[in-house]
Amino acid sequence: MFDNYIEGPVPEFIQNLTNLTDLRMYGMKLHGPIPKAFSNLINLETLMLGDIEGNHSTFDFIADWANLSTLSLRKCGLTGQLPNTPPMSNLTYLDLRSNNLSGPIRLLLPYKNSNDMYIYVGENNFTGEVPSEIVQASVALDVSYNRLVNGPLPNSSDGQKWPINYIGTSIDASGTINSEDLTILNCHRRKECNRNNVTNPATSLAINCAGKQMKYSDPLPTVFSEDSTDLGGAGFHVNTASHWVVSHVGSDPFGKSPGIVSTSQDIPGTNISVLYQTARTSTSALWYYLMGLANGKYTVQLFFAEIVIVDGPGRRLFDIDIQDQNIKKDFDITKEAGGPRRPTNITHEVIIDNSILIIHLYWSGRGTCCIPYKGAYGPLLSAIKVFPFQDLKISPPPPQAPPHSARQDEKRRGVVAGIAALCIAGAVISSSVLYLWWKWVSLVKRPMA
Structure with a gap:
């Protein structure tokens, strides 16, 4: 049950369906707590609950689910610590994002059962060091935004980066990334980039999400930075040249994501079709952090085109926040653009006062999940452009004189007529005086007889 x-x-009646193997409920308006009697569902192989309102649920419903391979309890209002439950020997996918869980993050160890685990526990209140066994056994590991998670990461034997997203934590990354990347990450941790971090504050920035660098003039030249790094199921990439970070978490347990x-298809209705032919997408959350911007007012422009769900009844819905403020709820690219493979943009004004701009796109369980394939849901973004705000308001026209009444017009006509009469009278008198003067001169000059 979802997207309604x-x-x-x-619903408590579900606890009676003891032969149930697959239960999925998300994207609705349900509220907790999750019934304790759900522990009766001992045959579950998949349990996916999400978007349950209220912080009222505990782990009392967790049982010895020996057959369970997928456990997703994203944004379910869960509180407290992880239970030390009997090992779920078949568990390969664990998603506990966006709850209020606390306690040492090492309590995840009983849930590790293989070397190809997907573990998402971001946006909680876990503490302490991440066990190396968890890091090394994960295909994707998300511990982001657990601010008290700390310690170093284990060294990689082959020198490769671990598939982990630790944005928003206190993990010491100095041994795993270069100093330039670390400088940019420290900007985010301090929530400000000062002169010691970024020497040349920017006033504009553009990113071609999932695409190569490209130049475009509209009307001034704009360079869209390349953003083509594959982040897997959890990870981030730092662009040290332009001072921005892209962060991604999310994967679908049943299909490709x-x-x-x-797409190679043309995007009509725009003269920069190539900009809309690539996009970053996520089944959970996507962030862009633009660091080192000079403080001031900016225009943020987001570019979209639906290039995945182009046929059938599928719907992609997601939410958009800028600077932690929601600007779009259940945003539907196809609806806004008037169809798939059509461009649409969002423009939003924002004030930067700490040199950092945060753009957050995330899935809230709405829309379809499996059209045209399993995993075709969540946010999708083609490009970003940020530039100084320009007030293009047209100056108001000068005030016009108020209309005159008929009486005022009659009075004005009378005044004009009076002035005209005086002018005529003056002209007649002047003519008479000139005539008499001329006659007198003529008599004076006439010779005497």
């Missing part, structure tokens, strides 16, 4: 407007508590998508 069912409201009320989590590529973080980069593209």
